[in-house]
Amino acid sequence: MNIGAVSEKSGLPAKTIRHYEDIGLLKPDRAGNGYRDYSMVDVHRLRFLQRSRSLGFSVEDCRQLLSLYGDSDRESADVKAIANAKLSDIDRKIAELIGLRDMLRHLVKNCHGDSRPDCPIIEGLAGEARVQ
Amino acid sequence: MNIGAVSEKSGLPAKTIRHYEDIGLLKPDRAGNGYRDYSMVDVHRLRFLQRSRSLGFSVEDCRQLLSLYGDSDRESADVKAIANAKLSDIDRKIAELIGLRDMLRHLVKNCHGDSRPDCPIIEGLAGEARVQ
DNA sequence: CTTGAGATTCCCCTTACTGGAAGGTTTATG
DNA sequence: CATAAACCTTCCAGTAAGGGGAATCTCAAG
Incomplete structure (x- = not known):
């Protein structure tokens, strides 16, 4: 899925989506032509970011929240x-x-x-x- | 009231309070010594800013919300x-x-x-x- | 009268985007 | 096929909303 479609599905501008990649919040694949290729998991992460950012959580808060399910090394107590x-x-x-x-x-x-x-x-x- | 007391009452750092003055969200008096002199109305505006900013409203949103009672020229329908x-x-x-x-x-x-x-x-x- | 806390301005730094230029790719159309 | 529009890329610069810290001033206490 190209960035335009993801932008529409997530409610985030393409600029912001690229920015989130720059700061390590997601790492989409690349197609042969160099275009970013997003999965549905990426879309979910981005929708989540859109929601929680608009509710006043910082990007670092969001990073923690995203790590709750994304990081398989993390201990459950944590x-x-x-x-x-x-x-x-x-x-x-x-x-x-x-x-x-x-x-x-x-x-x-x-x-x-x-x-x-x-x-x-x-x-x-x-x-x-x-x-x- | 000096900026330190206002900072404590509003929950906002002094830096932020001065910044809000720079962008025209309040205009405290000045004492003879050059210190800013805040009224309780200023404290209320600042507490309001603290709350609504932390809830994801932009400064411009807050400016509009503050104008709801602060601007006596504004029409009620507006x-x-x-x-x-x-x-x-x-x-x-x-x-x-x-x-x-x-x-x-x-x-x-x-x-x-x-x-x-x-x-x-x-x-x-x-x-x-x-x-x- | 000096010492420390708190105030002032000023300037630069950071976070989280946002706009725009310069250029490559894909898709629709004559 | 050509070419134009739409979409993608990177890069660089700017904005919004503060935050850090220096240099200086003022106030309250001993």
């Missing part, structure tokens, strides 16, 4: 530790997104017509920032 | 449109995080001891990528 750490991150992100969503919903609801909302949304914006 | 667009993004992100979490949980559960997991997790990694 896999579990990494996965559990990432699970905490994910739970926190979910909670924060829900907070953000509720805040925005409140803003939309209290935004009644022709002038700016007069609710004290600014405090909601900051999450649990009730410090002083 | 506010609603932006907020609703961001709400869709947030809902999608939440769904993706939940998918990621379930995938990782499955991995942890099926990771029984001393060798690499033998479940076909690689397909789970790619989300709903059942294309061919």
Whole structure:
């Protein structure tokens, strides 16, 4: 599969896919003409990268997550530790997104017509920032 | 309030806070000694930036979100449109995080001891990528 | 009054892409 | 077959969003 098809299937620009190869996140075969030749496994890795990058995980986070199944030398205990750490991150992100969503919903609801909302949304914006 | 205190309250490094000022996301007062002097509103904006950046929103997304309450010239319909667009993004992100979490949980559960997991997790990694 | 913590600016470095040039390949068309 | 469009290659340079660290200044404590 050529890079264009993979780009479409993964939702990532070809530039980014080549970049991920440069930094060692995948190593597609090469066809006789020099074109990169991707497998479905590559597509899966790239879709995964697209998802987790857009959710705020760093490339190094993604590399760890990808190593969870890709590295057959890795010990199971190690896999579990990494996965559990990432699970905490994910739970926190979910909670924060829900907070953000509720805040925005409140803003939309209290935004009644022709002038700016007069609710004290600014405090909601900051999450649990009730410090002083 | 000096930048150190604000850094602690917002969870952002001082460097980043100055950077956000450089790109126009806030404009703290200056004390007589030249030090930046932050208000609680600044702290709220920064906490908000910290949260939404870590959730994968770009700085420009954040700028729009911040403008939802900061710009008194903005029309309400405009506010609603932006907020609703961001709400869709947030809902999608939440769904993706939940998918990621379930995938990782499955991995942890099926990771029984001393060798690499033998479940076909690689397909789970790619989300709903059942294309061919 | 000096010493250490914290502030300032400035400049360069890093991460993670992104755009564009210059050129080779494949595919569709006259 | 020719040739043009579409797609691929590498390479180099630029952007976005900070981070490191020097040189200097200021504030609080002893």
